[in-house]
Amino acid sequence: MKDEPLPSGSMTTPHRSEGDSSHVAILMATYQGADYLAAQLDSIEAQSLERWTLWVSDDGSQDGTREILAHYRQRWGEQRLKCFDGPREGFARNFMSLLCNGGIRADYYAFADQDDIWLPGKLEDAIECLARRDAETPALYCSRTRLVNQQGIETGISASLRRPPGFANALVQNIASGNTMVFNHCARQFAARHGARQDIPLHDWWIYLVVTGCGGFVYFSDQPGLFYRQHAGNAIGMRLGPGTLPRRLCRLWRGGHYLQIERNLKALSLLQSDLTVDSRQRFEAYLSSRRRHGFRRLASLHASGVYRQTLTGQLAMLIAAVFNKT
Structure with a gap:
C-alpha cells in the first residue's frame, strides 16, 4: 500500500458509529529484528486492552523478521496485523512513514519498537488517561521504562521528570521515549500535517514538540509500561548515572x-x-x-x-x- 499523507485542511476525529469502542493503531518500524520480535509481538497480544491493530513498516529485513511477521499475521488474521515496505531511510523516517500514512485511522496511536516487551496494562493505562481529555486537543501519554539487557534481565529504571514537560523543554530536549508514546488523533494530525515532507531527526521528539507547541497536553507517568531492551543493535540507547x-x-x-x-x-x-x-x-x-x-x-x-x-x-x-x- 502506498503512503497517503493526511490532508492539511481541517482537523477531524475518525468517524465511529454509536456504540463503537475506541481503537488503537500500533505503529511499529522493523529492521533486522528477528532476535527479539516474537517476544514483543507476544506482549502486544497479551494487552488487557484488546481493541488494537498492529501496522508494521519493514525497512528491508533479511534476517527472518518478515517471516515472523507473516506467521503472526496468519495467526492473528489479516485485519489485526498489516505490513508495508519501509522507505529504507533510517528508523525515524520509517516511523514517520506510518505516522503520515493517511490509510491508517484510529482514535489513538502508539509507537512500538521491535525489541521491547510491553507490560499487559500499557495501552489500557494510557487510553484511560488520554480519554479524560477533549478529543479536539492534542494529547500525549508517555512513561518511564524498566531497562533490561539482551537476556531480559532487569538492570534499572529510566529517570523520572524533575521539571514539568513543556515546549520550552521540548525545544532542547526530548523527554518522551517513542516506545512509551500513546497519543490521540488530534495530536497525530498536527504531527503528520507537514511531517511527510520534512527532515525529522527523531519521530518521538517531533511528537513532543508538536503537542506542547500547539497547546496540547502531555502526561508523563512514573509507572513504567514496558521493558526497554538495551543491546548493541539499539538505534538509540538509554544512558543513566553520574558519569x-x-x-x-x-x-x-x-x-x-x-x-x-x-x-x-x-x-x-x-x-x-x-x-x-x-x-x-x-x-x-x-x-x-x-x-x-x-x-x-x-x-x-x-x-x-x-x-x-x-x-x-x-x-x-x-x-x-x-x-x-x-
Whole structure:
C-alpha cells in the first residue's frame, strides 16, 4: 500500500458509529529484528486492552523478521496485523512513514519498537488517561521504562521528570521515549500535517514538540509500561548515572545535538501558524539566541527560558552554548 499523507485542511476525529469502542493503531518500524520480535509481538497480544491493530513498516529485513511477521499475521488474521515496505531511510523516517500514512485511522496511536516487551496494562493505562481529555486537543501519554539487557534481565529504571514537560523543554530536549508514546488523533494530525515532507531527526521528539507547541497536553507517568531492551543493535540507547555529564558534553561538542535541533526548528517553521502565541514567542526567542555568540548567546539562551530536565543536562547545555554547540 502506498503512503497517503493526511490532508492539511481541517482537523477531524475518525468517524465511529454509536456504540463503537475506541481503537488503537500500533505503529511499529522493523529492521533486522528477528532476535527479539516474537517476544514483543507476544506482549502486544497479551494487552488487557484488546481493541488494537498492529501496522508494521519493514525497512528491508533479511534476517527472518518478515517471516515472523507473516506467521503472526496468519495467526492473528489479516485485519489485526498489516505490513508495508519501509522507505529504507533510517528508523525515524520509517516511523514517520506510518505516522503520515493517511490509510491508517484510529482514535489513538502508539509507537512500538521491535525489541521491547510491553507490560499487559500499557495501552489500557494510557487510553484511560488520554480519554479524560477533549478529543479536539492534542494529547500525549508517555512513561518511564524498566531497562533490561539482551537476556531480559532487569538492570534499572529510566529517570523520572524533575521539571514539568513543556515546549520550552521540548525545544532542547526530548523527554518522551517513542516506545512509551500513546497519543490521540488530534495530536497525530498536527504531527503528520507537514511531517511527510520534512527532515525529522527523531519521530518521538517531533511528537513532543508538536503537542506542547500547539497547546496540547502531555502526561508523563512514573509507572513504567514496558521493558526497554538495551543491546548493541539499539538505534538509540538509554544512558543513566553520574558519569553522564562528560558523555553529554562530548556529544554536544561533536555537534550532533546541534544539528538535530536545527532540523527540528526548520520543520517547526512550517507549523508556526498552529503554534500558540506563547509557543511562537518562545520559538522566536530561541531562534534569536542561536544567532548570537559566546556569552551573549548564553544570556540570550537564558532569556528564552528553554530548559533541560536535570542539573547535569542544564549545565551541559549552558557550557555548550558558550562555544556555539547547542
